[in-house]
Amino acid sequence: MLTDQPPTVSFTKPGRDTSASPIEEVFLEAKAEDDYGVKTLDLVYSINGGAEKIVKLFDGTNADARTCRPATRSTSRSWA
Numbered sequence: 001m002l003t004d005q006p007p008t009v010s011f012t013k014p015g016r017d018t019s020a021s022p023i024e025e026v027f028l029e030a031k032a033e034d035d036y037g038v039k040t041l042d043l044v045y046s047i048n049g050g051a052e053k054i055v056k057l058f059d060g061t062n063a064d065a066r067t068c069r070p071a072t073r074s075t076s077r078s079w080a
Helices: none
Strands: 007-013 026-034 042-047 055-057 071-079
Touching: 026 042
Parallel strands: none
Antiparallel strands: 007 026, 026 071, 042 055
Protein backbone atom coordinates (compact mmCIF):
# COMPACT_ATOMS: atom_id res chain seq x y z
CA MET A 1 0.00 0.00 0.00
CA LEU A 2 1.36 3.39 -0.99
CA THR A 3 1.23 6.40 1.30
CA ASP A 4 -0.83 9.35 0.07
CA GLN A 5 1.50 12.08 -1.12
CA PRO A 6 0.72 15.81 -0.83
CA PRO A 7 -0.53 17.55 -3.96
CA THR A 8 1.72 19.89 -5.91
CA VAL A 9 0.66 23.15 -7.53
CA SER A 10 2.79 25.33 -9.78
CA PHE A 11 2.43 28.22 -12.17
CA THR A 12 3.71 27.23 -15.60
CA LYS A 13 3.05 30.61 -17.23
CA PRO A 14 4.25 33.29 -17.27
CA GLY A 15 7.13 31.22 -15.86
CA ARG A 16 8.90 34.19 -14.28
CA ASP A 17 8.19 37.28 -12.22
CA THR A 18 6.36 39.86 -14.27
CA SER A 19 4.97 43.34 -13.82
CA ALA A 20 1.78 44.70 -15.32
CA SER A 21 0.23 48.13 -15.49
CA PRO A 22 -3.33 48.57 -14.12
CA ILE A 23 -4.74 48.18 -17.65
CA GLU A 24 -2.66 45.19 -18.81
CA GLU A 25 -3.87 41.61 -18.82
CA VAL A 26 -1.70 38.91 -17.27
CA PHE A 27 -2.00 35.38 -18.66
CA LEU A 28 -1.56 32.68 -16.00
CA GLU A 29 -1.38 28.93 -16.33
CA ALA A 30 -1.47 26.71 -13.26
CA LYS A 31 -0.80 22.99 -12.94
CA ALA A 32 -1.96 20.76 -10.09
CA GLU A 33 -1.00 17.12 -9.57
CA ASP A 34 -2.03 14.57 -6.97
CA ASP A 35 -1.68 10.81 -6.76
CA TYR A 36 -5.38 10.43 -5.84
CA GLY A 37 -6.75 13.03 -8.26
CA VAL A 38 -7.51 16.74 -8.29
CA LYS A 39 -11.09 17.78 -7.47
CA THR A 40 -10.75 21.57 -7.41
CA LEU A 41 -8.13 24.24 -7.97
CA ASP A 42 -8.62 27.79 -6.71
CA LEU A 43 -6.45 30.87 -7.08
CA VAL A 44 -6.47 33.08 -3.97
CA TYR A 45 -4.89 36.50 -4.48
CA SER A 46 -4.87 40.08 -3.27
CA ILE A 47 -3.68 43.27 -4.89
CA ASN A 48 -1.53 45.69 -2.90
CA GLY A 49 -2.56 44.14 0.43
CA GLY A 50 -6.28 44.47 -0.33
CA ALA A 51 -8.99 41.95 0.35
CA GLU A 52 -8.39 38.40 -0.85
CA LYS A 53 -10.21 37.31 -3.98
CA ILE A 54 -10.84 33.70 -4.99
CA VAL A 55 -11.10 32.50 -8.57
CA LYS A 56 -12.08 28.90 -9.29
CA LEU A 57 -9.66 27.58 -11.91
CA PHE A 58 -10.92 23.99 -11.99
CA ASP A 59 -14.07 22.62 -10.39
CA GLY A 60 -13.97 18.93 -11.23
CA THR A 61 -16.65 19.05 -13.92
CA ASN A 62 -14.47 17.36 -16.56
CA ALA A 63 -15.30 13.65 -16.70
CA ASP A 64 -11.66 12.54 -16.87
CA ALA A 65 -10.89 14.28 -13.55
CA ARG A 66 -12.83 11.59 -11.71
CA THR A 67 -11.15 8.66 -13.43
CA CYS A 68 -7.57 9.77 -14.03
CA ARG A 69 -5.09 8.39 -11.45
CA PRO A 70 -2.54 9.89 -10.97
CA ALA A 71 -4.19 13.11 -12.06
CA THR A 72 -2.84 16.30 -13.53
CA ARG A 73 -4.94 19.41 -14.03
CA SER A 74 -3.77 22.36 -16.02
CA THR A 75 -5.73 25.55 -16.48
CA SER A 76 -5.24 28.99 -18.01
CA ARG A 77 -6.78 32.38 -17.26
CA SER A 78 -6.30 35.88 -18.53
CA TRP A 79 -6.53 38.66 -15.95
CA ALA A 80 -7.68 42.15 -16.85
